[in-house]
Amino acid sequence: xxxxxxxxxxxxxxxxxxxxxxxVSPQRAKRPWQGQTEKTSEEQLPxxxxxxxxxxxxxxxxxxxxxxxxxxxxxxxxFGSLMKDEVDFSExxxxxxxxxxxxxxxxxxxxxENHSLTLPEMEVDDIKKVVDVWQNQYKELGALDYxxxxxxxxxxxxxxxxxxxxxxxxxxAQSSIPSSVLKTQENLKKYFDEKxxxxxxxxxxxxxxxxxxxxxxxxxxxxxIPFWAIWPYETMIVSKRKIENLxxxxxxxxxxxxxxxxxxxxxxxxxFEVSFPYSAGIHQSxxxxxxxxxxxxxxxxxxxxLRSAEVKKFMVGYEMLAEPQRDITPEQSxxxxxxxxxxxxxx
Amino acid sequence: xxxxxxxxxxxxxxxxxxxxxxxVSPQRAKRPWQGQTEKTSEEQLPxxxxxxxxxxxxxxxxxxxxxxxxxxxxxxxxFGSLMKDEVDFSExxxxxxxxxxxxxxxxxxxxxENHSLTLPEMEVDDIKKVVDVWQNQYKELGALDYxxxxxxxxxxxxxxxxxxxxxxxxxxAQSSIPSSVLKTQENLKKYFDEKxxxxxxxxxxxxxxxxxxxxxxxxxxxxxIPFWAIWPYETMIVSKRKIENLxxxxxxxxxxxxxxxxxxxxxxxxxFEVSFPYSAGIHQSxxxxxxxxxxxxxxxxxxxxLRSAEVKKFMVGYEMLAEPQRDITPEQSxxxxxxxxxxxxxx
Ligand SMILES: O=P(O)(O)O[C@H]1O[C@H](CO)[C@@H](O)[C@H](O)[C@H]1O
Ligand SMILES: O=P(O)(O)O[C@H]1O[C@H](CO)[C@@H](O)[C@H](O)[C@H]1O
Numbered sequence: 001x002x003x004x005x006x007x008x009x010x011x012x013x014x015x016x017x018x019x020x021x022x023x024v025s026p027q028r029a030k031r032p033w034q035g036q037t038e039k040t041s042e043e044q045l046p047x048x049x050x051x052x053x054x055x056x057x058x059x060x061x062x063x064x065x066x067x068x069x070x071x072x073x074x075x076x077x078x079f080g081s082l083m084k085d086e087v088d089f090s091e092x093x094x095x096x097x098x099x100x101x102x103x104x105x106x107x108x109x110x111x112x113e114n115h116s117l118t119l120p121e122m123e124v125d126d127i128k129k130v131v132d133v134w135q136n137q138y139k140e141l142g143a144l145d146y147x148x149x150x151x152x153x154x155x156x157x158x159x160x161x162x163x164x165x166x167x168x169x170x171x172x173a174q175s176s177i178p179s180s181v182l183k184t185q186e187n188l189k190k191y192f193d194e195k196x197x198x199x200x201x202x203x204x205x206x207x208x209x210x211x212x213x214x215x216x217x218x219x220x221x222x223x224x225i226p227f228w229a230i231w232p233y234e235t236m237i238v239s240k241r242k243i244e245n246l247x248x249x250x251x252x253x254x255x256x257x258x259x260x261x262x263x264x265x266x267x268x269x270x271x272f273e274v275s276f277p278y279s280a281g282i283h284q285s286x287x288x289x290x291x292x293x294x295x296x297x298x299x300x301x302x303x304x305x306l307r308s309a310e311v312k313k314f315m316v317g318y319e320m321l322a323e324p325q326r327d328i329t330p331e332q333s334x335x336x337x338x339x340x341x342x343x344x345x346x347x
Numbered sequence: 348x349x350x351x352x353x354x355x356x357x358x359x360x361x362x363x364x365x366x367x368x369x370x371v372s373p374q375r376a377k378r379p380w381q382g383q384t385e386k387t388s389e390e391q392l393p394x395x396x397x398x399x400x401x402x403x404x405x406x407x408x409x410x411x412x413x414x415x416x417x418x419x420x421x422x423x424x425x426f427g428s429l430m431k432d433e434v435d436f437s438e439x440x441x442x443x444x445x446x447x448x449x450x451x452x453x454x455x456x457x458x459x460e461n462h463s464l465t466l467p468e469m470e471v472d473d474i475k476k477v478v479d480v481w482q483n484q485y486k487e488l489g490a491l492d493y494x495x496x497x498x499x500x501x502x503x504x505x506x507x508x509x510x511x512x513x514x515x516x517x518x519x520a521q522s523s524i525p526s527s528v529l530k531t532q533e534n535l536k537k538y539f540d541e542k543x544x545x546x547x548x549x550x551x552x553x554x555x556x557x558x559x560x561x562x563x564x565x566x567x568x569x570x571x572i573p574f575w576a577i578w579p580y581e582t583m584i585v586s587k588r589k590i591e592n593l594x595x596x597x598x599x600x601x602x603x604x605x606x607x608x609x610x611x612x613x614x615x616x617x618x619f620e621v622s623f624p625y626s627a628g629i630h631q632s633x634x635x636x637x638x639x640x641x642x643x644x645x646x647x648x649x650x651x652x653l654r655s656a657e658v659k660k661f662m663v664g665y666e667m668l669a670e671p672q673r674d675i676t677p678e679q680s681x682x683x684x685x686x687x688x689x690x691x692x693x694x
Contacts (some may be wrong), residue, residue, distance in 0.1 A: 004436040004448050010429050012523060014445035020526045023428065023449060031426030032408055035510030061379055081370065081665075081672055082357050089351040095538075096550045097574055098361035101351050102370060128607030148417050153664045162663025163382030170664065176359060178669030179367045191442075203443045227444055281668035302667050312507025317500045317517065318428075321628040322525030323430055 007329060015228035016191070016199065022230055023325040026332075037310035038159050042274065045116040045165060054166035056113045071126065073110040073135045080106030082174055086146070103146050104174030109133060111167040118156065118167050118275055120265035120344055125233050127258035130169075134282070135246040141173040142287030149177045149286045157256065157277025159304055159312060177286045184283055185294065192294035197244040200296035213334040216263050220256035223264045224336040230324040232306045232313050233271065233333050235264060237299040244295040245284040267340045268303065278303035354676060362575035363538075363546065364531050369577055369674040373679075384657035385506050391619065392463040392512060401513035403460045411525065419480045420457040427453030430519055433493075450493050451521030456480055458514035465503065465622055467512050467612035467691055474605035477516075478616055481629070482593040482601065488520040489634030493594055496524045496633045506659060524633045532641065539641035545589040547643035560681040563610050567603035570611045572681040577671040578624025579653045579660050580618065580680050582611060584646040591642040592631040614687045615650060625650035 004011070007236050012021045030044045053060045062078045082104030089101045111130050113120060119127060154169035155162040177185070191199035204222050207213055215235060216223040223237045237260055243249065249257070268276035279302045285295035304312040306327070319325055351358070356633035403416045409425045417483035429451030436448045458477050459469060466474060481499050488497050490560045501516035501661045502509040524532070551569050554560055562582060563570040570584045583609055590596065596604070615623035627648045651659040653674070666672055 001433050001436045004434040006446065009434050010451070011446050011448045011449055016443060016445075021523070023525075025428035026427050027430065028426060033510065035508055036505040079370035079375060081375050081674075083374065088348045089355050095546075096363060096553055098363075099358050101356055101358045104357070149669075151665060151669045153668055155661075155664040158383040161382055161663045163380065172665050172669070176368070178370075178665075180667075180669055186645075199442075245492065251476040251679050279664040279667050283666065283668070294542055300668060302663075314502075316508045316649075317502040317626040317628065318498060318519050318525075320527075321500055321630070321647060322496075322498045322519070322624050323529055324526075327428075 006331075010082040011211035013228045015226075016203075017182065017187055017228075018180070018225075019187055021323060022228055023323055025325060025327055025330060026329050029327040031219075033307065033311050035311075038305075038312055043243045047114050047116050049115045049166070052115055052164060052166050054108070054110050054164055054168055055115050062117075066158070069110070070113050072112070072129050074133060074137065075106055077106035077108050077170070080104075081172065100176075102174055102176060104172060105141060105144075105147065107137065107141075107171040107173075109137070109169045109171065111169065115166050118265070118269075119261055120153075120261070120269050121346070122167070124255070124258050124262050127261055128255050131246075131249075131258050131261075133247055137171055138246045138284070138287070140170065144173075147173045148175055149181060151178065151181075151281060153279060153281030155279050156183050157275065160279050162277075167243045177288065181283060185234065185292075187288070188296065198294070198296040199241075200238050200298060201242050204238050204240060212331050215267065215334060215337045216255050216260055218260055220253045221260045223260055225330040225337070227330060229330045229333070230315075230326060231302050231304065232326060232328050233268070233301075233303050233337060235331075235337070236263065237261070237264065237301075239297045242295040243284075244292055245297060246282070248297075252340045263342045266342055266344045267337050270345045271337065271339045272305060272309040273345045274309035276303060277305065323342055354679075360575045361518045361606075362573075363550075364526070364534055364573075364575075365384070366530065366534055368670060370670055371676060372672060372674055373676050376674040380654065380658050382658075382661075385659055389572075394463050396462045399462055399511060399513050401455070401457050401511055401515055402462050408492045416457070417460050418477050419459070420463075421454055421480060421484065424453035424455050424517070427451075428519065429453055433642065447523075449522055451519060452488060452491075454484065454488075454518040454520075456484070456516045456518065458516065462513050464509050465612070465616075466501075467609055467616050468693070469514070469609070471602070471605050471609050474608055478596075478601045478604050478608075482596055484518055485593045485634070488518065491520075493522050494520045495522055495635035496520065496528060498525065498528075498628060500626060500628030502626050504622065506624045507626050509624075521608070524635065528630060528633065529673050532633070532639075535643065536641040545641070545643045547585050547645060548587075548589050551585050551587060555591070559678050562614065562681060562684045563607055565603050565607055567600045568607045570607055572677040572684070574677060574678045576680070577662075577673060578649050578651065579673060579675050580648075580650045580684060582648045582684070583649075584608070584611065586644045589649055590631075590644040591639055593629070593646060611648070613689055613691045614684050615648075617687045618684065619652060619656040620692045621656035623650060624652065 010025045033201045050056050059065050087101050132150050141147050141150050150173040152171050188199050211227035213225045226236050282299050306313040372597040406412050434448050485497050488494050499518050535546050553580045560572045573583050625648050629643045629646050632642035653660040
């Protein structure tokens with residue numbers, strides 16, 4: 001028998017945030033790819049597009065007109081997945097047909113009036129304004145009695161189902177705590193109840209010691225590839241101190257987050273010299289009015305690209321039925337991302 | 348307040364197989380789509396393609412030559428995610444860096460020597476030969492002492508990461524029981540321990556009574572859209588009697604499965620008059636040598652298309668960070684699929 005080597009041998013890794021395993025197949029990166037390739041448009045966009053329903057001054061599908069905004073602009077999604085209205089409902093207990101109405105609010109956040117920008121191309125001060133709005137929105141929406149969770153996220157790139165290149169993110173605020181957040185919360189809580197400390201605080205300390213998966217670090221935040229990452233270049237931004245949610249952020253911390261966001265997304269763009277697609281979002285304490293000492297602010301980045309701007313990882317078949325699987329190891333991905341410049345390739 | 352109506356109001360539904368919730372937003376189907384569209388190739392393929400590494404008599408990337416097979420042909424995947432070799436490993440207990448080597452076998456199953464076919468276009472007798480091979484493979488691989496789970500699945504279509512249109516599926520057999528299977532097993536077991544009956548047997552009986560989500564039924568199987576389905580046209584084929592795994596299948600049941608597979612995939616193709624992409628796979632008892640009375644054979648179909656052959660559902664952003672979300676309701680999808688012909692549109 002040869003002895004185990006995580007760079008060459010298939011293995012499973014444990015994700016303590018979700019209490020789940022993933023399959024890592026380092027030897028598989030060598031297989032040839034003859035499958036689908038993604039279109040990546042590298043055309044230069046105008047600063048204002050008369051056909052864009054997110055640009056300032058333009059009319060949206062429902063007839064409303066955007067103000068002539070400058071900087072960040074927030075509005076209710078015209079085609080939300082949730083509705084504010086309360087509905088009458090009498091629950092019928094059932095083994096198989098359990099259903100509950102769900103109330104909530106969907107919002108769109110334009111990051112900038114400039115149609116042609118993306119986060120890595122924005123100034124840190126302007127990204128900070130986005131973080132300010134995240135903080136305010138979390139506070140405002142979370143204060144509503146029927147909103148117990150505020151999900152802030154961004155889908156970037158056509159391949160991530162984003163239908164408009166105008167820089168923007170979304171908020172889905174709702175009555176229930178969504179499945180993945182609840183699972184994370186349970187695992188954070190288990191650790192906190194046992195050790196009296198934050199799981200992610202301890203984890204980040206260990207990662208900084210090992211320094212094998214760290215991509216970026218500043219005074220307040222660390223960006224790393226989790227040991228249990230699923231997507232080829234998945235990363236997580238974690239606050240060094242235990243911050244439960246955005247409300248606790250100081251001005252300095254908001255600036256630090258803006259700065260690490262710029263650097264991380266710049267490295268992403270530099271990886272394949274393309275505007276790098278991803279879904280990203282914040283996990284933080286729910287707004288259900290309960291104490292949440294277990295929570296520790298973090299932000300996930302799930303980018304689909306694997307080998308090039310054209311070839312993505314498909315989470316299909318085995319992954320949908322059995323468990324997530326990755327080819328390149330998190331350590332290999334971290335080395336690559338770490339080695340890339342913080343200066344955007346277009347500059 | 349208006350009173351709750353599941354056709355119009357956002358709600359969450361509970362999935363008892365995974366102990367998870369999903370968000371249903373029926374009102375959202377109306378939003379316009381300006382995002383990415385999928386290429387669907389409708390060119391007629393030749394019965395034999397000299398450049399296809401799955402066609403009979405052709406040479407594969409690793410230099411091996413396929414035999415001049417007729418019907419079903421199985422071989423070890425040249426670029427597997429698993430390796431058969433045993434490796435030496437000493438576990439180091441850790442809160443954050445838990446990892447275990449994983450042994451296993453990856454196989455490819457060509458469904459037919461005919462490059463131009465897909466399951467719905469094959470004869471029922473020929474599909475039955477595929478089911479025969481699934482049964483034999485499950486038995487053969489499951490008998491190996493280091494194989495405790497045999498995942499049989501098919502990725503169909505470029506949009507599902509399938510790199511070769513030659514009709515084929517895969518098997519990933521391994522030492523561990525994968526996350527999703529284990530979760531399903533825990534929930535089946537909880538129900539079985541409480542009620543002394545199979546969760547899916549009881550569920551299917553109720554669905555047949557209600558008859559709102561049933562697509563197809565024959566002597567031995569039912570094809571339905573689960574109450575908690577995630578994908579727009581997700582379906583599940585369930586055996587009427589409690590069969591733990593493929594080994595227990597009679598000849599008659601194998602033929603019944605082949606027949607419902609043909610009818611279901613035909614309806615799928617007829618939906619948008621396109622070769623319908625999906626990932627499909629079997630959930631059945633693990634091959635770990637333990638008793639598994641709780642298990643009940645079923646097959647999941649996860650097709651990505653939503654509105655047309657070109658527009659798929661993106662499981663991104665909110666779905667990756669929070670929980671799965673669907674627009675069209677399972678009942679609406681069932682009505683549509685049920686109404687479609689069992690005769691393939693190409694005939
Ligand atoms: O094995 P294939 O067809 O090369 O690859 C495809 O199926 C696998 C199993 O579902 C996935 O891990 C891959 O991402 C996908 O591209
Ligand atoms: O809200 P959008 O941008 O129209 O839609 C996109 O993001 C949503 C939230 O992640 C997803 O549910 C949709 O499938 C996706 O296309």
